[in-house]
Amino acid sequence: MKEHLLKSLKKGVRYDGRKLDEFRKVTVSYDVSKSAEGSAKVTFGGTHVLVGVKMGVETPYPDTPDRGNFMVNAELTPLSSNRFESGPPSIEAIELSRVVDRGIRESKAIDQKALCIKVAEKVWSVMVDVVTVNADGNLLDAAGLGALAALKVARFPKYENDIIDYMTHTDKKVPLVREPLPVTVFKIGEYLLVDPLPIEEQLADARLTITVTGDNTICALQKGGEVPLSSEDILSMTDIALKIAPELRKKL
């Protein structure tokens, strides 16, 4: 099966007729959930991902008393693929949430100091929840794009006398200072491609998720797969990611 895929890639033809560095049709719709502070639905062809942002007031962590809390959680629901089962999060789900988390955290995209209400006592916490509706390849990039889209539209709920009124939202937005976006480049044989189909994901030797901010600065990396990558590989993968990221950003 793999030889067959490689034969096809050698001719520069993917199983759905795309070129190697071509994305499927990307759509982003906003505020799909009424109960979330911000939400987005992202589709890459058959891949559908919902992302919601919930906010609450919590006590800060002792080591960062003046910063708001930020958390990403991902769920690979059984409805999205027959590979996924309900129960505690799988390694895949943990990786998905951590890669999204790292991109946003390490780029310092959210001004966490602006989330502070009272030092060491009360801060806003921002929770990003990723739910897969249909897994048809490339969940990582879809989740990353969805998280960014949802954060961009998320607005604070009304907060008075220590009570949060989730029914009314203020105009105040989440303090987003950078816009990190992950692009995953897959390596199959000697070929590099983006936005893989499930079969390509399954047969891939290695992958590298490169998270890029608005000014094309790389802020996070995650490598997956069993085959090691050479430094030339990594350089050409980053080149592809830096080329793709601005195009993907236009969809927001």
Add this chain to the structure above:
Amino acid sequence: MSEKLEIQNKEIVVPGQVLAEGMGYVPGKGTYRDDKAVVAELMGIVTVDGKVIKIIPLRGKYMPKVRDRVIGRVIDVLMSGWRLDINCPYDAVLSMKDGSSEFIRRGADLTQYYALGEYVFCQVSNVTSQNLTDVTMRGQGLRKLEGGRIIEVNAQKIPRIIGKEGSMVMLIKKETNCQIYVGQNGRIWISGEPEKENIAVAAIRYIEENAHRKGVTDSVKALMEKLQ
């Protein structure tokens, strides 16, 4: 007691819908008798054939039937055979004696024949009332599928993809020069030149979506010519 047909031929019906009243009508596939009425069990297109009323479902999982030729994936190698996923709620067992046209010695390494994750084109030889399914590899045209790619389609549309006496699949084979094996379980194996394969896949997807229409053969032909 009067007999009355509540629906028209080729109408789309939903489960629980009364199709006909009276004992003169006989419930066929996808329907059942409730008191004196014939009631739909599935969502699909109803066919009235004389006194028999049956429903062709619009979609649904494959259920194994004896003599069906299906594409299975090896999910387990057992002591004396292989367990196959045949795209249905129940697994199938390919026993050692049916595993190959040649004799397989006891205690032989079964992965030499079919290893985990490989695909085979096999035939359903027995289905019990509990849906325990046996398949065989002894038969004309049955073989291990090496290389190529597998696509999965709605199993209910398979008859349309095959066409009358295989006419539709023959048309696709001829236009694209691909080898194509169609399993009744909704899996299709295709092997050919990469660009041609994509055309074959597009044609199959088109048939799957337009199976209920008339004159699909002509539009498939036009579609393939356009894509060439």
